[in-house]
Amino acid sequence: MANIIEIFSSIQGEGLYVGTRQIFVRFAGCNLACDYCDTPDSRKLCDHALVECAPGKRIFDKIANPLSIDYLAQRINSLLTIRHHSISLTGGEPLGQTESIIKLAPKLKGLIYLETNGTMVEKLAQALPYIHIISMDLKLPSIAGKAYWQEHYEFLRLAAGKEVFIKLVITGQTGSDEFKQAVDLVASVNNRIPLILQPVTPCNASTAVQPDAMLTYQAEALKLLENVRVIPQTHKFMGQL
Template sequence: MNTLQLIESFSSIQGEGPYIGYRQLFLRLAGCNAACIFCDTSESRGIPATCMLEQTPGQRDFTVLPNPVPVDALAHRVNHLSKAGHHSVSITGGEPLCQSEALLQLLPLLQGRIYLETNGTLPEELAKVLPYIDIVSMDIKLPSTSGREYWQEHHRFLTLASQKEVFVKIVVSSLTGEGEFLEAIHLISSVDVMLPLILQPVTHAALAIETERIVKWQERALDYLPNVRVIPQTHKYLGVL
């Protein structure tokens, strides 16, 4: 497969997790295998006829190209833009591992560090591209917001990802239940108690969570894991992509 289905490519500030504030070049891939109710990139679930590629880092001077995009041409554009002081290239979505075969062609061509943002549900696809990944940002999808259980997939995925630098993110909302939350904590600790955990309060107003409950979830997690932080999506406040 020498083409890739793309939503957009642009330079911006990482707004989530421990690398918050770092400048990254983002490749947002099309398609997803999940349908989370709090999804803030729901437009990425489908495959659009066209995609947008930024020409100058951070200037929003997009050009529109037809999908799918040739891998060689995309790699050339990304490598040209990533020279402008970027920490890494963030492969995001949607769920980028839905296009693992295309990534297997693209990633060896990219220069610099590769930062994978993933829902952590496709361990077999991760195994294909893991040699080319430097940092894994893995979500745990709680049943209350994803609509199904992914515990087995998450465990296999996290076990594989722990070969690299990895951190785990759990989006917590007013729907988050104690049982599912503790299941997620036990899953992480069963792989490696030293794995960093980021609790991310949901940004959707209808699912907003009170500060007291966030503190409660952090306290429960700290009973099992020593590295637990609460970090909201700062790019929402900054108004950047």
């Protein structure tokens, strides 16, 4: 059984695969509490899941949680009537429901793309055989409230066995020391892992970063890493889910 917030077809708005069509499966619950979290409701379990009836039509069935794995697979696969790049397991933090992912993934008819906060190392080890692409957040202490350097390092070493890229949200509160430590961490695993710098969409306590500061951050990261891109949350200004 799985506790799901919603399932729908849309455009990936962040990261290396921005613009691709994906099915989004949002798992409920998260182990963190980031300052800029734009989905605070996703941090707790939900009574009901919203499940889109046809891809992109925005007509939803309201189904009581938890959902059986067979039912979940059937509803996800039913949205694949148009071509999608992949099925994004997102949240909340999807690895909080790793047992469900392990049972679900083999039943899905598409590439599995994992969007994760990059802290649940043991859970990633269990789910890894079923995942094709990993979008890993690297949470800086200024937004996560504490440091996750060791967890992130171990997580990235494991994830590097698959296709992986890093998303690093930059806010007005980002410190140059923590930024440098993040870049060093990625470079210590593999300097060819793509790093996406995502200027924050201001939310809650987080404030915007200045445009010239983004140029400085990118130049700094490019001293150690081969592929550093600046990409904001594009789904917000497209008005997509």
